[in-house]
Amino acid sequence: NEQILLKSRPNGTPTEENFEFKEVNVPDLKEGETLVKTLYISVDPYMRGRMSTAKSYVEPFEVNEVISGGVVGEVIESKSDKLKNGDKVTGMLGWQRYNAVDSSKVRKVNENLAPLSAYLGVLGTTGLTAYFGLLDIGQPKEGETVVISGAAGAVGMIVGQIAKLKGARVIGIAGSDKKTAYLEKELGFDATINYKTTENLFKSIKQACPEGVDVYFDNVGGAVSDAVTSLLNDYARVPVCGAISSYNITSLREDMGPRIQPKLIKTRALMKGFIVSDYAPHFKEAAQDLGKWLSEGKLKYEETIVEGFKNVPQAFIGLFKGENLGKQMVKVTHE
């Protein structure tokens, strides 16, 4: 059984040296457990936070321990009456080829409803994040302007489409022309901005939002968010989902922007952070909505699937370089 351990805590942007591959025996099963063969591994920006010791809503990964995250796999042996060989499951499992896991810690998924990979993205955590952040906090109304940063990522592209379903005008900010073209041509975003090439970010956003910004779904923080929040309308809502631009900074000084407080007071805007797991009691209804929109063709999604277990660290590091369109994950093949 091959595993990936956190070898050292990254200083700044993670590198391959922070990870270590190790060969161990496939674990024996205890009563109630099943052996899950890994098929897809999700790599996610939030995992960068778990690689440091900073206090957060999840415990840090330990050095020299197996990293864990979202996985889809197949049951190949079972000592539980709840799961049988061939069942496909998802859960928070180790970055390893095989996991022995208590059957209550994984959820069965149906590959007739959607491809297995979708359970790590649009029908998994990132889809749910988009759904609750936008609908519970953002609450877009017909005709309002919704701006999304990280718009071509796993969360962002779902946010934009749900906002369109709610009748909003949707503006996406992303880091390449390929991504912005995809958002406009394939997903029907009303306007897009490439934040890496635009000469004046503030001006471009202002031009794309002649009536100001009613909802800003923030995936990135930093300079992009400084520019968007300066355009908030009265009673705007800002779901603060992620701040990937600051995940690799090594000193707070690198992360200073304009103070937002006067703007919040003037506009009476609401800015609210959230963690998708806060909404766990409502996951079922949300997954039903997302599944329905998918089957009706109202929701599309994109995935960037890197092949091979050995490429998991690279796929993770790639998130910080914007290598992915949509959900970034690794397909694990077994000889």
Ligand code: NDP
């Ligand atoms: P994405 O699929 O959006 O991948 C990350 C993307 O972030 C990259 O493709 C890149 O796109 C962009 N990016 C990387 N570095 C920067 C930077 N310095 N400035 C601006 N953009 C950058 O990831 P997810 O959809 O999985 O996650 C999006 C955000 O949501 C993350 O911040 C994540 O932490 C957060 N999140 C929060 C959850 C919650 O419960 N609150 C749950 C899940 C995710 P580009 O080419 O456009 O730069």
